[in-house]
Amino acid sequence: MDVSRFPFDEQHCILKFASWTYHGFQVNLSVMTDSVDLSDFIPSSEWELMESKVQLNRLFYRCCDTPFLDVTARLVILRAPTFYFYTMIIPCLWLTILNLLVFLLPAESGDKISLGVTVFLSFSVFMLVISEKVPVAGTIPLLAFYLTVCMGMTSITIFMTVFILNLHHAGPHRKGVPRWLRILTYNVLSLVLCLKPKKGTFLCQCAKKAYEQNGDNSADDTESNYDISIVAGKQNDADECKQKIAEEWKFVAAVLDRFFFWLFLSGNVLYWTEFSEIQNMWK
Numbered sequence: 368m369d370v371s372r373f374p375f376d377e378q379h380c381i382l383k384f385a386s387w388t389y390h391g392f393q394v395n396l397s398v399m400t401d402s403v404d405l406s407d408f409i410p411s412s413e414w415e416l417m418e419s420k421v422q423l424n425r426l427f428y429r430c431c432d433t434p435f436l437d438v439t440a441r442l443v444i445l446r447a448p449t450f451y452f453y454t455m456i457i458p459c460l461w462l463t464i465l466n467l468l469v470f471l472l473p474a475e476s477g478d479k480i481s482l483g484v485t486v487f488l489s490f491s492v493f494m495l496v497i498s499e500k501v502p503v504a505g506t507i508p509l510l511a512f513y514l515t516v517c518m519g520m521t522s523i524t525i526f527m528t529v530f531i532l533n534l535h536h537a538g539p540h541r542k543g544v545p546r547w548l549r550i551l552t553y554n555v556l557s558l559v560l561c562l563k564p565k566k567g568t569f570l571c572q573c574a575k576k577a578y579e580q581n582g583d584n585s586a587d588d589t590e591s592n593y594d595i596s597i598v599a600g601k602q603n604d605a606d607e608c609k610q611k612i613a614e615e616w617k618f619v620a621a622v623l624d625r626f627f628f629w630l631f632l633s634g635n636v637l638y639w640t641e642f643s644e645i646q647n648m649w650k
Contacts, residue, residue, distance in 0.1 A: 370501050373508035374451035377417070378444050385437030391425065396436040398423045403440055413450075418443035451500075455493060455510060459517060462489050463635055466521050469528055470628035474535040474620060483525040490518045516638060520631065527627050535620035537613070544615045552622040560625045564618050 370376055386394050403419035410416075420441045425434045466486045472479050494514050501508050544552075553564055 368502055369506065370508050371506040373501055373510055374446055374448040374455075375509065376446050378414075378446075380442040380444065382440040382442070383437055384440075385435065387435075390431070390433035391436045392433055394436070396423065396438050398438055403442065413447055414444045415447055416442065417445050451510070455497070456513075459490070459493060459514060460639075462486050463517055463520075466517075466524055467628060467632055467635070469524055470624050470631070474532055474617075474624070479528045479532065480525065483521060483528055487518060487521045487525065490514055490521060494518070513638075520634065524627075524631065531620045531624050531627070534623065535617055537616040543612050544619055548619060549615070552619045556622045556626055557618075560622065560629070562618075562622055562625060 368376075368378055384396070398421050401421060403421055405416075405419065408416070418441070422439050422441070424437050424439055426437070427434055466483065469479050469483045469486075472482060494511065497508065497511050497514065501511070556562075557564060
């Protein structure tokens with residue numbers, strides 16, 4: 368059986384009736400009609416008979432001059448994919464949509480990784496079900512290939528989610544956002560994805576301001592009360608810069624989260640467009 372297009376496969380069955388002992392002059396075979404007698408045919412709920420033909424063949428071999436007759440019946444059966452469509456393909460489509468929701472789930476919820484792993488395990492269960500339904504053959508079924516691609520995209524989604532969570536929880540202990548990444552997220556992706564950063568000075572301006580205040584105030588340390596105010600000002604500026612570092616990393620993570628959502632959504636739409644066998648079922 369050719370199950371490469373499962374569950375939209377079409378099987379061609381050849382039934383040959385002949386005698387290797389008696390030649391055509393001893394046993395004469397003939398056909399009454401070009402089609403198979405379907406008077407005793409019992410319809411199947413899984414297969415649909417599309418074509419049935421009967422042909423009489425007269426062959427001559429090198430051994431002898433007598434003909435050898437055979438009657439060949441050709442049956443074409445088409446699998447009914449409706450059951451697999453509603454029990455496997457549609458649930459896989461919903462799982463794909465749930466996989467995209469991983470990028471829309473807020474990083475503060477703490478369930479982004481759990482959702483991705485759950486979707487991955489669901490695809491694994493469907494893969495086990497298909498392996499039990501499909502006979503072992505040399506070709507990979509279409510549905511199994513689709514599930515493999517979905518599992519691969521889910522794995523990449525988990526990797527991207529881990530990367531985004533690391534950016535979101537970078538915190539003030541890390542350095543500021545690199546200039547090239549800030550330009551990419553603040554000036555390019557945020558405009559395309561309609562995400563606006565919070566108003567306020569950038570981290571470099573904040574650090575420069577704190578440095579200038581610290582340099583100017585450090586020269587005048589004669590009075591103790593003023594020294595205390597300098598220390599307090601330094602601490603406030605340091606806390607403000609740390610807060611801005613955390614806010615910038617969170618905004619970068621949010622922009623990349625939205626970017627990966629649209630990227631994976633486009634990839635899924637293109638893949639479903641190539642999955643043209645689903646559309647052929649309704650024709």
